[in-house]
Amino acid sequence: MEPPEDVSPFGPVIHSYSRAQAIEDGVLVDVTVTAKEVGFRWPVVITAALHDRLTPSQHDERLGQDYDGRLWDALWVTAYTIKLADPGTDTVPYTVVLQEVEAKSGQLVNVDLRLWAVCGPGDEGEPVVTVGFPEDF
Template sequence: MRELFGEVIHTYTRAQALADGSLIDVTETAAEAGFRLPVAVTRTVWLRYCEWPEELGTGQSTEGRLWDVLWLAVWAARTAAEPSARITYTLGVVPVDDPEGDPVDVRLWAAITGEGAGGAPVVTIGAPEDW
């Protein structure tokens, strides 16, 4: 690739993204949902679709919203027409900025990459604009 693109100017690793908060490690909960690989969600997904401030009330919780993100990814992967390194799925979610509103459908991607330690496979869940 060096012949085509030249010298690498800068790299940004998954470990760095986890350390700086661009990715949030959700592996423990993901394992309960059925994942067999380490899983992280992007900061976008965390803030928009997982995190639920307690002061908003209305029966939502960060844990429940994270579970929805993960379980729907597992279900989408298991029911996909054919295996793929990236799946797209739809999540119905109450927006944080409209806690009394109706759920809206959002599209998320779950991708398996070799970005783990030593090139190990890992899963990243993000919104389309994250890629």
């Protein structure tokens, strides 16, 4: 007698959504190239919400803020925080500080972004890192 193909106690998978599909759909943004420059060894994505938040306004751009610089800073803090985390931890909460122009006053202010870095399996079971806001997970 042949064993059944689906041995899951929950039955066959009805629908799955891969990391590759999420990147293709824009739900996740692949930042692996920059992450490798920072020192990451594994693929890294950020959530669309974090990508949008790192994109500076026109006012911020006039004061020298740009997406690439903000991304680099966020990934550097991410890498540093991961290095300080307890071994075996898969989720690391931390804060990144952005400088932005306050709408009312026009003053440059620091804004705290509370983020999570989550290490987990990719589509093929390989280690990958996802960075975003806690509510993105």
